[in-house]
Amino acid sequence: MVEHSTAKAAQKDAGELREGEIAINPPAQFDAGLYYIGRIRTPWQRREDCPKNPRETDATCTIELEARWVDGLAGLESVSHVVVLYWMDQARRDLVLQAPHHYTEPRGTFALRSPVRPNPIAVSVARLVRIDGNKLTVVGLDCIDDTPLLDLKPYFASTDSVPDASVGWHAGTKR
């Protein structure tokens, strides 16, 4: 049913733009397809209840992997942190300039971590507490309950950690 949702995604919220926001016409077709490989269980039932970023909460979340993929967890129990990729399926996908309510001016989609983006894939680094069968207990996610899971990867400090990285526009603002 993938093609049919293209038009729906483009039209979702159509016309509901904040000042300074710009929507474009997305492509007519998708180029590749994703499997939902599980679900993320969190304490937050509505988007407005979610923390603004993953370090704002100590809440424990549970990642439930679909049974067919469970053998893929072998070895993951030895990592301290997991890169969690998930699909923000409630977000529109057609904005290039956007004005999140907690910032004062519109910015480009690719300069923001907003869920609103052409491919709404979130990347979060979560601390792994334990794995029981198909369930991972983690700390450090900020998504809505029942969010579709796309991938899990080991976090390698050697390639993924850049402690002195900076975001110029963000200096002095609240994220």
Place this chain on the structure above:
Amino acid sequence: MVEHSTAKAAQKDAGELREGEIAINPPAQFDAGLYYIGRIRTPWQRREDCPKNPRETDATCTIELEARWVDGLAGLESVSHVVVLYWMDQARRDLVLQAPHHYTEPRGTFALRSPVRPNPIAVSVARLVRIDGNKLTVVGLDCIDDTPLLDLKPYFASTDSVPDASVGWHAGTKR
């Protein structure tokens, strides 16, 4: 044409398993669709020429964003590092246990950064050198030339950097 590629992805390389590898039957349908929003130009034309990880090379790569998304770059020029999401479209998607040739034993797909995974989305942290129109010059990618781009995000050290993260199984091995 997204549905048709499901079967193809599942059958690609079918039967060519290394010792200890396990393939499963992937779902019959995709759950969501992706847009390719640009292409990544790199010096590497074949998979075997690519560096094994992004910190193994100082090569400069160019990310070419499709024209329709260019306004989304506004503000990104102020960041030092970009999270680059791309689609490893040459990888099979049905392995849960795999034995990459540079490791000695098979491990679960989710314990590895191998391109072979149910949703072959790569996450790399690249240093941003400059932006000219729709082109970003970056250092720190390791993918094959012409790789499809999925997303760009600002790298926030506050949420993305975990310098003391560890990968137990990897200690003492070469990545």
